Structures are given as structure tokens and as C-alpha cells.
């Protein structure tokens with residue numbers, strides 16, 4: 001279970017997160033929606049301490065961290081319990097697909113090389129890249145790179161995988177292959193928090209949907225409820241604008 | 251026509267000059283070794299933005315890049331013993347070549363530190379975050395993700411540095427060090443065949459520069475294989491483009507003695 005309590009974050013005088021409370025149960029897929037600048041990325045980055053929150057408490061599984069007394073060790077411990085899939089993939093460009101996937105296993109989890117390799121190959125096969133083990137990121141398409149990114153996250157067997165708009169840097173024809181992989185691993189009961197603008201995908205895959213705006217959670221609920229019958233005015237506006245843009249582009 | 255041009259002198263002088271090659275190489279190796287270590291240390295405060303030390307680094311780099319190396323050589327050779335005398339250390343018996351290696355080493359360090367700084371900053375910040383996200387410590391992220399990529403980026407600049415250093419060793423003769431240029435002076439005076447000596451000398455430097463260039467290119471190829479695409483159409487295009495770029499660098503280097511650190515795009 002992941003539990004965020006009162007997460008706040010300011011950049012200078014600008015308070016980007018104004019007290020976020022969120023609970024994600026084990027095996028649940030939570031989609032976070034919201035307009036650009038609403039603080040979605042910052043929230044994900046606070047969960048693994050790529051940004052230091054100004055206040056609040058983060059609990060992942062049996063580990064809990066109060067940001068006011070967090071030392072280096074606590075931060076490393078927290079990070080080992082989550083993994084992240086980035087919008088720009090952020091693969092290690094001097095390492096092959098397989099090396100990207102097993103780097104964390106070898107360096108952080110201290111798994112033996114042979115075992116790590118075996119596990120890495122399995123994971124790359126799972127995301128459909130069994131034939132690209134030795135390819136460098138520069139030799140892969142965006143969709144393939146992102147699938148390596150997902151395999152890299154899976155390799156660590158984290159308690160939660162954080163996805164930050166995993167398909168928004170991709171050419172439209174490559175979005176499907178990545179969403180398909182995420183769908184598949186969602187079925188395996190891996191806990192995920194996904195920031196996305198793919199409304200159809202969110203509605204299908206998520207067990208719980210969160211709408212953020214202006215650094216707060218405006219509304220949350222199950223997908224049928226939030227998409228079908230939003231309560232807050234801001235949610236309605238956002239969904240209306242988004243679905244009209246969406247249908248327009250088709 | 252006692253002293254007319256005679257090509258045979260060139261062939262005769264080459265082995266004689268090569269007998270002092272070990273001195274030249276000792277200066278290059280010593281200076282580069284020293285320069286790498288000190289350069290790395292000088293780069294650190296600026297990479298990690300350490301308040302006062304950062305400024306010390308900047309002054310250090312400006313001094314060594316902004317003054318002629320010949321002046322630096324004189325300053326250290328004549329100045330250092332005087333300064334150390336103030337704290338009762340006598341280094342007047344220390345062989346000249348150590349002063350030469352020290353000065354060149356400190357000079358190379360300034361360029362090395364700038365190269366390291368630019369190369370490290372060129373490594374995409376997102377990859378460092380990805381390293382943190384998989385749970386690596388700052389040290390692990392630096393040594394496993396940033397450093398290997400920075401080294402690959404820095405190799406071409408570093409190659410230029412080594413070649414420039416090789417040629418700068420010829421300045422050591424001004425302090426009376428018998429390296430190749432010093433030897434050439436002597437041979438020229440004795441035989442009065444100056445042109446032939448300098449042709450021989452130029453040939454040796456040229457061959458060594460080209461050999462070094464080749465060596466560095468091989469290292470560069472090896473370290474940056476992740477930037478190449480393989481076994482498809484794009485590959486042939488890519489290698490052809492690389493070859494042209496490299497040739498351009500070689501000629502530019504030999505003509506201009508260019509030590510400037512290029513700007514890298516992140």
C-alpha cells in the first residue's frame with residue numbers, strides 16, 4: 001500500500017503541491033489526470049524523492065518516511081521501493097537494452113551477473129524486445145526505448161511503478177505498443193501510478209482515477225464515476241475540453 | 251658550397267634526434283599524468299558548485315589558459331625556488347626537467363578540468379535521475395552512468411591536448427633541456443645544416459602526432475560505439491560522416507594548435 005499524507009512542495013514562493021493525500025492499494029492502478037502545470041510530474045517526483053517535498057509523509061509498504069527528518073539512507077531506502085518510467089525514457093545511452101534493464105539489479109540489488117542476465121532477458125522478452133537485447137538506445141525507436149524503460153522498472157520488483165506520461169513523447173503510431181505493454185503488466189497485479197492524457201486508456205486500465213488542478217486533488221473516484229458523472233466543475237471543464245479535442249483529432 | 255642542402259643529412263639526423271625521444275616522451279607522459287589528476291581535482295569544485303573553491307578553480311584555469319606557456323615555464327623555473335626559499339626549502343639542485351613537467355602538468359590540468367566539466371555537463375541530466383530512481387547513490391550514478399559517457403565525449407578534445415602537449419615540449423629547450431628540439435639546435439650548430447635538422451625534427455613530430463591521432467581515434471571509436479547505428483542503411487551514412495569530421499579535425503588541429511574546449515549541447 002502506498003499512502004501519501006499532506007505532501008507539499010514549493011519552488012521558490014510558488015507552492016506547486018498544496019497538501020496531497022492519496023492512498024493506493026496493493027495491485028491497484030491509479031491514473032492521474034489534470035491540465036499541464038497542475039503538479040502531476042512534481043507529485044510523482046516527490047514520491048521517489050527526485051524532488052524533495054517541503055512537507056508531508058510518504059509511506060510505501062512497510063516503509064514510511066517523514067520528509068522533515070529524512071536522511072540519505074532513508075531516501076535510498078524509499079527509492080528502492082519504487083521505480084519510474086520517464087516521459088523521455090531516460091535510458092542509459094552507453095548501455096545496451098539488456099544492460100539498461102539489469103544495471104539496477106547488479107549495482108543496487110547486488111544480484112549476481114548471470115542471474116541478472118537471465119532475469120533481464122525474460123523481461124525484455126515480455127515487453128516484446130527479445131530480439132533487441134544488445135541494441136543501444138540510439139538504435140531503438142521511441143516505442144522500443146520506452147518498453148526497455150518499462151522492463152528496467154519491472155526488473156527492480158518495486159512495490160509501485162510511477163509512470164510520467166509514458167507515451168506523450170512518442171509518435172502517434174508508436175503509442176499503442178507501449179500502452180499494450182502497460183495494460184499487460186497491469187493485469188499481473190503490479191501497483192502503478194500513471195500520469196496520462198490517454199483518456200480511453202485511463203478509463204480502461206485504472207481502478208481509480210485522480211483529477212488534479214492547481215496543486216490539489218480536485219476529485220477522485222472510480223473511472224466510470226469520474227468520467228461518466230464528474231461532480232466538480234473543474235473536472236467537467238477539463239474532461240469536456242479533452243474529449244472534444246480528442247474526438248476532433250480523430 | 252660547403253653547406254648546401256643535402257637530403258642525406260635529414261636521414262642522418264633522424265636517428266640522432268630519436269636518441270632524445272625518451273626525454274620528450276617523459277615530459278609528455280609526466281605532464282599528462284599530472285594534468286589528469288590535478289585537472290580532475292580542479293574540475294570538482296565547479297561541478298559540485300563548492301563556494302570558495304569554485305572561484306579558486308576559475309582563477310587557476312584563467313591563469314593557465316590566459317598566459318603563454320613559455321612565460322609559465324620561466325615563472326616556475328625562476329620563481330618557484332625563490333618562493334620556496336622563503337620557507338627554507340632549497341630546490342636549486344632539482345633537475346630542470348622536473349620544473350618542465352610540473353609546469354606543463356599544471357598547464358594541461360587547466361584544459362583537462364575544462365574538458366571534464368564540459369563533458370560531464372553534456373551528459374543528459376535525465377539519465378542521472380533515472381540512476382537515482384533505480385536506487386543508485388550519487389557516487390554510483392557518477393561512476394557508472396556519467397563518467398563513462400563523459401570520457402567518450404572528452405576523448406577528441408583530450409586527443410588534441412596530448413598532441414598539443416607533444417609539440418609544446420619543444421619549448422623545454424629554452425631552459426636547456428636536451429629533448430628533441432634542444433638536440434636539433436646542437437646538431438644544427440655543429441653541422442651548420444640547420445634546414446636539414448629542422449626538416450628531420452618536423453618529420454618526427456608529424457609522424458608522432460599522426461600516430462597519436464590514430465590511437466585516440468581508435469579509443470574514441472571503442473568508447474562511443476553506443477552512438478553508432480549498426481547493420482542498416484543509416485550505418486554507412488553515419489560512418490562516412492564521422493570519417494569526414496575526423497579528417498577535418500586532424501587538419502584543423504595540425505594547423506591551428508587548437509586547444510579551445512568546444513561547447514557541448516546537452
Ligand SMILES: Nc1ncnc2c1ncn2[C@@H]1O[C@H](COP(=O)(O)OP(=O)(O)O)[C@@H](O)[C@H]1O
Nearest residue numbers: 011012016034035036037038039040041042043
Ligand atoms: N524545477 C522547477 N523549478 C521551478 N518550477 C518548477 C519546477 N518544476 C516544475 N515547476 C513548476 O511547477 C508547476 C507544476 O509542474 P509539473 O509538476 O511539471 O506539472 P504537470 O506535470 O502537471 O504539467 C509548474 O508551474 C511548473 O512551472
Ligand SMILES: [Mg+2]
Nearest residue numbers: 040041042165
Ligand atoms: Mg508533467
